[in-house]
Amino acid sequence: MSGIVYIVTMKNEVRYYRFMRDEMTQQELADKVNVTRQTILAIEKSRFNPSVRLAMKIAEVLSVSIEKLFQLTEEDKE
Amino acid sequence: MKSVFGQYTSLMRSIWMMLVVISIFLAAALPQNPWCIYSYGAFVLILLALPLVMEFKKKSELDEMQTHNTRLSSHIVYNLTVGLLIIIMMKDYYSQGENAPNQFYMLLLTPMTVKLLFNMFANLPAWQAARIITIFFGASWTLFAVLSHVGDIVVVIEATPFLLLIVLGLMTKKWPVICGLLLTLLGIFGTWFFIIGNRFDIYMKILMTSILILPVLTSGVMLLIRNGKKL
Numbered sequence: 246m247s248g249i250v251y252i253v254t255m256k257n258e259v260r261y262y263r264f265m266r267d268e269m270t271q272q273e274l275a276d277k278v279n280v281t282r283q284t285i286l287a288i289e290k291s292r293f294n295p296s297v298r299l300a301m302k303i304a305e306v307l308s309v310s311i312e313k314l315f316q317l318t319e320e321d322k323e
Numbered sequence: 324m325k326s327v328f329g330q331y332t333s334l335m336r337s338i339w340m341m342l343v344v345i346s347i348f349l350a351a352a353l354p355q356n357p358w359c360i361y362s363y364g365a366f367v368l369i370l371l372a373l374p375l376v377m378e379f380k381k382k383s384e385l386d387e388m389q390t391h392n393t394r395l396s397s398h399i400v401y402n403l404t405v406g407l408l409i410i411i412m413m414k415d416y417y418s419q420g421e422n423a424p425n426q427f428y429m430l431l432l433t434p435m436t437v438k439l440l441f442n443m444f445a446n447l448p449a450w451q452a453a454r455i456i457t458i459f460f461g462a463s464w465t466l467f468a469v470l471s472h473v474g475d476i477v478v479v480i481e482a483t484p485f486l487l488l489i490v491l492g493l494m495t496k497k498w499p500v501i502c503g504l505l506l507t508l509l510g511i512f513g514t515w516f517f518i519i520g521n522r523f524d525i526y527m528k529i530l531m532t533s534i535l536i537l538p539v540l541t542s543g544v545m546l547l548i549r550n551g552k553k554l
Contacts, residue, residue, distance in 0.1 A: 280386035293388050 260289045262307040278302040425526040433533040449549035450495040453542035457492030460538045461485045503546030510540030
């Protein structure tokens with residue numbers, strides 16, 4: 246037991262790919278995946294992890310694979 | 324289509340809010356007639372239950388983050404309510420030196436039991452949930468019976484059904500159907516003994532139902548329905 250705690254977090258590239266798709270606004274993306282703009286904002290800020298269904302819908306709208314859009318990162322904290 | 328649905332939802336929400344406001348004013352002008360009071364109570368209960376029913380509808384207008392936040396806020400409010408109730412009960416006990424009235428125990432323990440039962444059967448296989456619940460409640464009631472009649476022979480009579488419950492709890496994996504059947508029968512017997520054939524007040528009856536009958540009956544029925552599978 247080294248005392249190191251690994252915390253798995255999820256980061257996402259929604260904001261990046263949104264801009265890559267003709268600077269799509271949060272509202273436009275929200276309308277296309279049937280959620281509120283606040284939900285897209287929370288996902289982009291990593292304050293809310295979407296369900297697999299919503300993540301797949303976002304990936305489909307942004308024409309990008311889900312693995313590129315959402316990645317798991319491991320942080321170690323002493 | 325979405326905007327039409329959104330407008331419809333917004334209209335319904337406004338109507339609901341208006342009805343809540345009207346019901347508050349109605350309470351002040353209510354005649355002291357039992358029928359009026361019961362009708363009003365039923366109306367308020369239905370009114371307050373409507374958002375919950377809407378939430379469980381498949382096509383809810385809330386997106387998943389809003390649903391998550393709604394449930395999180397309910398969880399916080401639940402814990403706050405429990406905390407406030409405990410503070411009130413303790414404060415009254417210290418100031419008056421008496422146990423809180425039955426309604427306080429009912430308000431405290433009924434939601435707690437429902438939450439426990441829901442979590443257990445939602446997250447565990449039925450036999451395991453039933454085992455934990457029956458052993459936990461059986462042991463609690465046995466302890467209660469022993470402490471209530473220390474050194475008295477009546478403790479044996481009072482604790483026997485609860486000890487039987489613990490034994491049934493230990494056998495839920497091996498014989499889920501038999502245990503389910505016996506627990507259901509025990510629950511039905513409990514309903515007859517504590518609710519129908521007893522002269523407790525309404526608060527005590529609700530309390531008895533939630534801490535005595537509901538765990539036993541739910542365990543029995545879930546064992547029969549799920550037969551060891553997950554919910």
